[in-house]
Amino acid sequence: MLRAWSSADVRAAEAPLLAAGEPLMDRAAFALHVEVVRLLRAHRRERRVHGARVVVLAGGGANGGDALHAGALLARRGAAVTAVLAGERAHAGGLAAARAAGVRVLGDVAVGDAVVGDAVGPDDEGDEPGPLVCDALAGADLVLDGLVGIGSDGSGLRGLARALVAAVPTGTGGGHRPVVVAVDVPSGSGVDDGRVAGDVLRADVTVTFGAPKPGLLLPPASGLAGQVVPVDIGLTLPAGGVAVGRLEGADVAALWPVPGATSQKYARGVLGVVCGTTRYPGAGVLATSAAVLAGVGMVRFVDERDERDERDERDERDERDEREDPAAPPRPAGPLATAVLAARPEVVVAGAVGDGRVQAWAAGSGVDPADPARRRDVAAVVAAARDGVPAVLDAGALDLVTEGLGAHVVLTPHAGELARWLADRGERVGGVPVDRDAVEAEPWRWARRAHDLSGATVLLKGATTLVVGAGGSTWSQADGPAWLATAGSGDVLAGVVGALLAGRAEDVVADPALAARLAAAAALVHGRAAHHATPGGPVSALAVAHALPAVVADLLAQDGAPAVRDCPA
Ligand SMILES: NC(=O)C1=CN([C@@H]2O[C@H](COP(=O)(O)OP(=O)(O)OC[C@H]3O[C@@H](n4cnc5c(N)ncnc54)[C@H](O)[C@@H]3O)[C@@H](O)[C@H]2O)[C@@H](O)CC1
Numbered sequence: 001m002l003r004a005w006s007s008a009d010v011r012a013a014e015a016p017l018l019a020a021g022e023p024l025m026d027r028a029a030f031a032l033h034v035e036v037v038r039l040l041r042a043h044r045r046e047r048r049v050h051g052a053r054v055v056v057l058a059g060g061g062a063n064g065g066d067a068l069h070a071g072a073l074l075a076r077r078g079a080a081v082t083a084v085l086a087g088e089r090a091h092a093g094g095l096a097a098a099r100a101a102g103v104r105v106l107g108d109v110a111v112g113d114a115v116v117g118d119a120v121g122p123d124d125e126g127d128e129p130g131p132l133v134c135d136a137l138a139g140a141d142l143v144l145d146g147l148v149g150i151g152s153d154g155s156g157l158r159g160l161a162r163a164l165v166a167a168v169p170t171g172t173g174g175g176h177r178p179v180v181v182a183v184d185v186p187s188g189s190g191v192d193d194g195r196v197a198g199d200v201l202r203a204d205v206t207v208t209f210g211a212p213k214p215g216l217l218l219p220p221a222s223g224l225a226g227q228v229v230p231v232d233i234g235l236t237l238p239a240g241g242v243a244v245g246r247l248e249g250a251d252v253a254a255l256w257p258v259p260g261a262t263s264q265k266y267a268r269g270v271l272g273v274v275c276g277t278t279r280y281p282g283a284g285v286l287a288t289s290a291a292v293l294a295g296v297g298m299v300r301f302v303d304e305r306d307e308r309d310e311r312d313e314r315d316e317r318d319e320r321d322e323r324e325d326p327a328a329p330p331r332p333a334g335p336l337a338t339a340v341l342a343a344r345p346e347v348v349v350a351g352a353v354g355d356g357r358v359q360a361w362a363a364g365s366g367v368d369p370a371d372p373a374r375r376r377d378v379a380a381v382v383a384a385a386r387d388g389v390p391a392v393l394d395a396g397a398l399d400l401v402t403e404g405l406g407a408h409v410v411l412t413p414h415a416g417e418l419a420r421w422l423a424d425r426g427e428r429v430g431g432v433p434v435d436r437d438a439v440e441a442e443p444w445r446w447a448r449r450a451h452d453l454s455g456a457t458v459l460l461k462g463a464t465t466l467v468v469g470a471g472g473s474t475w476s477q478a479d480g481p482a483w484l485a486t487a488g489s490g491d492v493l494a495g496v497v498g499a500l501l502a503g504r505a506e507d508v509v510a511d512p513a514l515a516a517r518l519a520a521a522a523a524l525v526h527g528r529a530a531h532h533a534t535p536g537g538p539v540s541a542l543a544v545a546h547a548l549p550a551v552v553a554d555l556l557a558q559d560g561a562p563a564v565r566d567c568p569a
């Protein structure tokens with residue numbers, strides 16, 4: 001599990017160690033230089049550090065200090081290092097180490113009484129990179145972004161720092177682009193909330209100290225961090241202070257409901273499904289297939305009834321009453337259930353919500369809000385969820401969701417659906433109703449808001465999926481390829497979430513925070529199934545569902561979970 005701590009928690013953990021004289025910056029800089037050495041060896045044709053051209057962008061705080069110390073270590077290993085000082089001051093220790101190691105320093109920065117380096121800009125303003133800086137950046141093998149770390153004021157980069165970021169070659173049109181390593185965080189990104197205000201240099205790798213910060217896991221900033229490499233510098237972080245986490249395979253294996261030797265299908269969990277309509281049966285097939293293939297004990301699929309069906313049933317019931325014959329004859333499956341049965345003959349068809357017991361529900365995928373018959377079934381599921389039955393509510397169920405649900409209910413909107421749901425409840429930003437762009441700019445903020453308003457666990461679908469559950473516990477999963485943004489993909493995810501809720505229904509009711517972990521686990525397995533179905537290529541939603549058994553088996557085998565057991569804690 002990857003866990004992020006807020007910058008305040010990290011600072012609080014650093015304080016006693018700094019007071020005791022622990023060399024935290026030396027540890028950080030050493031680990032940073034080791035990662036840079038690895039990258040230079042991997043990326044340079046010469047496969048070595050000697051002669052590599054490294055540019056250090058150094059701000060005036062300790063983040064710049066880390067970068068300058070790392071630059072000094074690289075220079076001592078034979079790299080040609082140029083440091084560009086972007087702040088009104090420079091980290092004195094870092095600058096001294098860099099100069100002593102032979103780093104070329106560019107910048108108009110006063111250190112003590114001395115002015116060091118060359119003028120950066122063509123004018124005295126100093127907020128335009130000059131030709132020396134531009135040449136260094138154009139020829140760099142690797143750029144270290146040490147402009148700002150957790151000391152960022154969150155308003156986006158200013159002045160020369162901003163101009164330097166803009167001057168780093170982006171490689172567009174097939175041109176040269178250096179490897180970019182962010183020091184602690186990509187400079188100027190929202191350290192604690194993942195917001196991106198202004199230009200941020202996109203990193204290939206972020207080497208982060210003490211613990212990952214929330215912004216490294218939260219979109220949109222997480223999309224600029226590249227691979228996150230956490231470095232242990234000896235901090236003791238508060239046990240309860242986790243802001244955001246990311247599940248890994250072993251965590252998911254430990255959560256997955258695995259049957260024991262004596263388990264039977266009812267005890268293993270029955271999922272009731274109200275997805276798809278006669279007109280659009282696909283979502284019913286996909287959600288059901290996903291639930292079955294994710295390993296649920298049984299699916300009870302609620303068939304669609306139109307008004308004529310209901311009238312016939314009423315007449316039939318009246319006739320039976322007259323004959324005093326209580327046994328209802330089995331009703332033939334309608335066209336929707338027939339389509340679902342053709343794909344998944346394991347499914348049991350029910351005539352209505354409430355016909356037969358279920359441990360959890362999946363409802364709303366592929367249900368048109370304008371379809372009155374199917375909507376009645378969805379509304380019945382929402383009512384059951386309100387009464388305490390775990391449920392995943394998707395697409396056509398979302399607008400029936402109001403406040404007062406519990407975290408045992410998982411909502412699965414995408415950004416547009418979440419925006420609509422929030423706007424319908426009067427949520428505004430900048431004086432206008434929340435829209436899709438607002439949700440995409442601050443997905444964590446709005447997912448938390450939806451959780452606060454509904455009481456439900458909120459799974460916000462996207463390239464990075466966020467799950468906010470009881471107490472604001474947040475999981476961020478980025479496990480799938482971009483190809484997963486395809487029709488029907490959300491129906492499959494709803495089926496997997498439903499399977500997990502049904503398989504661990506009692507635990508979900510007992511532990512309010514569990515539904516969020518299960519929803520995050522579903523997102524991980526869904527993403528991995530897409531990779532597994534077509535590595536590197538386009539993928540269909542049904543292929544994702546079909547890849548589920550192999551992915552779950554891999555997880556359970558590779559991550560050391562026992563082969564047979566009952567539901568784990
Ligand atoms: N305190 C320590 O000994 C340690 C600190 N560490 C490093 O120190 C960093 C935190 O250092 P600081 O607290 O000095 O702060 P930072 O170095 O992160 O940021 C402060 C500097 O950034 C400038 N700045 C802030 N917002 C800006 C903006 N929007 N545009 C341009 N410049 C801006 C400030 O003027 C100041 O020069 C961590 O991120 C980490 O890299 C690590 O070395 C671990 C140990």
Ligand SMILES: [K+]
Pocket residue numbers: 063145146147148149182183184185186187
């Ligand atoms: K940085």
